[in-house]
Amino acid sequence: LPSPLEGRREERLGAGRGVRGSSCSHLSWDELRATVQSCTRCDLAKTRTQTVFGTGNQQAVWMVIGEAPGAEEDKQGLPFVGKAGQLLNNMLAAIGMPRETVYIANVLKCRPPNNRDPKPDEAANCRGYLERQIELVNPALILVVGRIAAQNMLQTDAPLARLRGREHLAPVSRTPVVVTYHPAYLLRQPADKRKAWQDLLFAREVAARYVR
Ligand code: URA
Numbered sequence: 001l002p003s004p005l006e007g008r009r010e011e012r013l014g015a016g017r018g019v020r021g022s023s024c025s026h027l028s029w030d031e032l033r034a035t036v037q038s039c040t041r042c043d044l045a046k047t048r049t050q051t052v053f054g055t056g057n058q059q060a061v062w063m064v065i066g067e068a069p070g071a072e073e074d075k076q077g078l079p080f081v082g083k084a085g086q087l088l089n090n091m092l093a094a095i096g097m098p099r100e101t102v103y104i105a106n107v108l109k110c111r112p113p114n115n116r117d118p119k120p121d122e123a124a125n126c127r128g129y130l131e132r133q134i135e136l137v138n139p140a141l142i143l144v145v146g147r148i149a150a151q152n153m154l155q156t157d158a159p160l161a162r163l164r165g166r167e168h169l170a171p172v173s174r175t176p177v178v179v180t181y182h183p184a185y186l187l188r189q190p191a192d193k194r195k196a197w198q199d200l201l202f203a204r205e206v207a208a209r210y211v212r
Contacts, residue, residue: 024132029058032132036109041125044110050077054105054133061211062097062203063139063175064088065130067148067182068108070115079104080183087183088145095200103137105130107152123152134173141207142175143200146182153177164199167206176210178203 024032036053039045052069055078064080072082080088089099108118108126130153134142144150147160154168154177168177180199181192 024128025135027132029136032129032136036129039109039125039129042110042119042122044108044112044122047113048110049074051109052077052079052106052111053109054103055079056099056103057101058103058137060101060103060137061140061207062092062102063134063137063142064092064102064104065142065144065149065153066104066106067146067152068106068115068118069111071111073106074111079106083187084182084184087187091183091196091200094197095204097204103133103139105133107149117148118152127152131172134170134175138173139175140210141203142170142177143203144177144179146185149182150179154179164195165202176206178206 024035027035033053036051039051048069052073066080066088069079070082070084072085073079079085088104092099092102107123107130109129110122112118112122142153144153147163150160150163151157153170154163155171156163160179160181163179164181166179168179169175170177178199180203181189181196186193186196
């Protein structure tokens with residue numbers, strides 16, 4: 001007989017099948033990447049150097065989701081490769097999930113000019129891409145970094161303080177989601193690294209409940 005925990009995992013997998021509301025739900029990794037690369041759904045296509053699709057282990061147990069590419073990401077075509085990315089790498093290594101073991105993506109695939117916040121229509125246009133990435137990776141846990149990414153992922157206006165420390169479910173895939181501070185924020189407010197560490201411990205606990 002399956003254990004209650006396996007049952008939860010099965011339930012989650014079942015609930016994740018058959019993405020609705022996403023025009024990308026049939027795409028392979030290569031097709032999805034090509035679709036993102038040629039995307040012109042919003043004006044960010046005019047100002048980007050290149051798209052930033054996502055990177056890492058396509059069978060990852062943990063997926064990390066940020067807000068949008070910054071200057072360095074726009075230049076290199078990879079997520080979290082600037083200063084905030086270095087701190088993210090250190091955070092992931094510290095919790096025993098080094099960068100190369102996870103899959104990293106952003107809510108937006110293109111850099112907003114001057115790193116302004118994503119506009120709602122930009123996030124909406126990009127949502128199907130992220131949903132398909134989540135479906136393809138099928139992680140046990142999604143770690144969302146920062147208020148903007150969390151509010152977009154969870155479709156809420158709640159402040160970060162209310163979103164941390166709880167297990168959420170991603171819309172569509174029903175993947176467990178844990179929210180923490182953005183590493184760029186932690187670079188400005190290092191005193192909050194202690195709370196971020198608590199979030200990472202909590203994320204590990206949540207992931208352990210669903211691990212394959
Ligand atoms: N900040 C993000 O949210 N994503 C990146 O890829 C880089 C910085």
